[in-house]
Amino acid sequence: MLAATFTLSDARDLVYLLAVAGFILALKGLGSPRFARRGNQLGAVAAVAAVAMTFTLPALRHSGRNLVLALIAMVLGAVIAVPVARMVKMTAMPQLVAIFNGVGGGAAALIAIIELLHLHSIGEKPAVYVTAEVLLGVLIGSVSFSGSAIAFIKLQELITGRPITYPGQQAINAVVGVAIAALIVVALVTGSLTPVFILLALALVLGLIFVLPIGGADVPVLISLLNSFTGLAVAASGFVLDNNLLIVAGTLVGASGIILTRLMSSAMGRSLPNILFSAFGAVITATGGEEGDASRSVRTGTAEDVGVLLAYARKVVIIPGYGLAVAQAQHTVRELADALAARGVDVFFAIHPVAGRMPGHMNVLLAEANVPYDDLKEMDEANAEMSTADVALVVGANDTVNPAAKTTPGSPIFGMPIINADEAENIIFLKRSMRPGFAGIDNELLYDPKTTLLFGDAKDTLQKLVAAVKEA
Amino acid sequence: MIAYVPVLAQVSGTGIVEYLTVFVLAAFVGIEVVSKVPSILHTPLMSGSNAIHGIVLVGALTIMGEAHGTAQLILGFLAVFLATLNVVGGFVVTDRMLEMFKAKPNERAAKAKVADDAGPAQDGGGPA
Numbered sequence: 079m080l081a082a083t084f085t086l087s088d089a090r091d092l093v094y095l096l097a098v099a100g101f102i103l104a105l106k107g108l109g110s111p112r113f114a115r116r117g118n119q120l121g122a123v124a125a126v127a128a129v130a131m132t133f134t135l136p137a138l139r140h141s142g143r144n145l146v147l148a149l150i151a152m153v154l155g156a157v158i159a160v161p162v163a164r165m166v167k168m169t170a171m172p173q174l175v176a177i178f179n180g181v182g183g184g185a186a187a188l189i190a191i192i193e194l195l196h197l198h199s200i201g202e203k204p205a206v207y208v209t210a211e212v213l214l215g216v217l218i219g220s221v222s223f224s225g226s227a228i229a230f231i232k233l234q235e236l237i238t239g240r241p242i243t244y245p246g247q248q249a250i251n252a253v254v255g256v257a258i259a260a261l262i263v264v265a266l267v268t269g270s271l272t273p274v275f276i277l278l279a280l281a282l283v284l285g286l287i288f289v290l291p292i293g294g295a296d297v298p299v300l301i302s303l304l305n306s307f308t309g310l311a312v313a314a315s316g317f318v319l320d321n322n323l324l325i326v327a328g329t330l331v332g333a334s335g336i337i338l339t340r341l342m343s344s345a346m347g348r349s350l351p352n353i354l355f356s357a358f359g360a361v362i363t364a365t366g367g368e369e370g371d372a373s374r375s376v377r378t379g380t381a382e383d384v385g386v387l388l389a390y391a392r393k394v395v396i397i398p399g400y401g402l403a404v405a406q407a408q409h410t411v412r413e414l415a416d417a418l419a420a421r422g423v424d425v426f427f428a429i430h431p432v433a434g435r436m437p438g439h440m441n442v443l444l445a446e447a448n449v450p451y452d453d454l455k456e457m458d459e460a461n462a463e464m465s466t467a468d469v470a471l472v473v474g475a476n477d478t479v480n481p482a483a484k485t486t487p488g489s490p491i492f493g494m495p496i497i498n499a500d501e502a503e504n505i506i507f508l509k510r511s512m513r514p515g516f517a518g519i520d521n522e523l524l525y526d527p528k529t530t531l532l533f534g535d536a537k538d539t540l541q542k543l544v545a546a547v548k549e550a
Numbered sequence: 551m552i553a554y555v556p557v558l559a560q561v562s563g564t565g566i567v568e569y570l571t572v573f574v575l576a577a578f579v580g581i582e583v584v585s586k587v588p589s590i591l592h593t594p595l596m597s598g599s600n601a602i603h604g605i606v607l608v609g610a611l612t613i614m615g616e617a618h619g620t621a622q623l624i625l626g627f628l629a630v631f632l633a634t635l636n637v638v639g640g641f642v643v644t645d646r647m648l649e650m651f652k653a654k655p656n657e658r659a660a661k662a663k664v665a666d667d668a669g670p671a672q673d674g675g676g677p678a
Binding site: 097104105114117119129135145163164174200315323327329333334335337345429439445448 | 565566569572573576577578579580581583584585586587588589590591592593594595596597598599600601602603604605606607608609610611612613614615616617618619621622623625626627628629630631632633634635636637638639640641642643644645646647648649650651
């Protein structure tokens, strides 16, 4: 082959290479607020170019019926994906990411299976390394698919979001694990189809039993890990198809996903193995019994009192949590911040890394309400200013300001870095009820003499506060 | 993955080693690129990288070109459909998230400034 002949196949590889560069730049851009959106758009352009170029494959172009079916499937997928992605509420973002991730894993597993079926149908016995690639694609892709599906069901609260444990759990895990290992060996040695199908079924079960015992605030970290798995499954399908684009894109996501998962778990003050394999649930039920301790008194206030307190404060720190999102109160909290800023109050938002339901989720929700990101301070930065704050206004947050994380070694959240709301001169909690937070544990801060509670829907209460601040 | 590498290299000659080289280099790039991401961008990054692995659509289309027989066609159709959901949904939802990340320092700062100039004189208040 001479360099002078630049074939269509070369052009395709070149576009794939450009797409790879686009993806790397996209990931890079996603790491900075200024370039994130352009980064993502670049990634989308790269993906469109690569997909368009794939239609130049002779096998696909000349396959008539296959081509038509592929186009129908694509149109169908796009017609469903676009409105869903456009219309789902920002609070439901974690489960949406879970489901888009799961289907990617499913696609990777299917590709591996089809390739194996194809090789068998043309009477070719696959080489051992091809079988190995197929097995990896099937295994990782299926685990990601069923795991993401369960994570979706949990986050959508179709089943309890709490960790699910059952008798004989360890034994079942062991049996599934050993069976999968045995099937891999059999498939590699015999190269036959049957063990691969059984492996597919067992991998789906593995995803299920892997995810069920993980619950509460740990699910988002899990989604990040499953995202990484899907990346690796895509890389495996790249090996199966001898496609560098899939290998690089999949591996990029696989590797960056692992790092992101570690960043997230360290933001929670926990190690990844601890999140995945600890009996977090058991600890919760042990301490959960104390919740709703009616004998202890809390101080409640009125919106008018608190409004005055806020209006004449020098520095107010707003600490938002998931309750804010549930009440759809992002816009109202921004109104409050604006009203305070208009009076010359120094006001900013202190964002815990895991506020909301995913790391960074709260930033997205506040950005949706047009809060400039300069007003959002990360935990460390906010904590440095906490002791000089007149008021810490906690809106629908709980675990992320719970001093038990610092003081109670037995607590499930012990070791998690928190926002030191307790250092502010006054603490205001906007809460719906005395119910504990996501982690299911009681919060000492509610009983602190510096604390005033405002019960009610966060949005209503904030509206009253805005009115009170304007009148004060 | 690493464990079977030497065996495969012997079995297959050159091809697989080249792909493994690409794999290892891509892993290092992936680690390097995201090692310094502020936590405010963790969610968009997760969502954005989720979209990127949606490029598995290229694989689904490739395999669809080779598919023969009903079983392969049905599975291929499903693979293309699922991959499209992943890539289209992933990029759209990430864009929607990032669309909202706007820096508007001027508007708010200006408002606060006006209030600063006019406000405290009448309000005269310190912390309550």
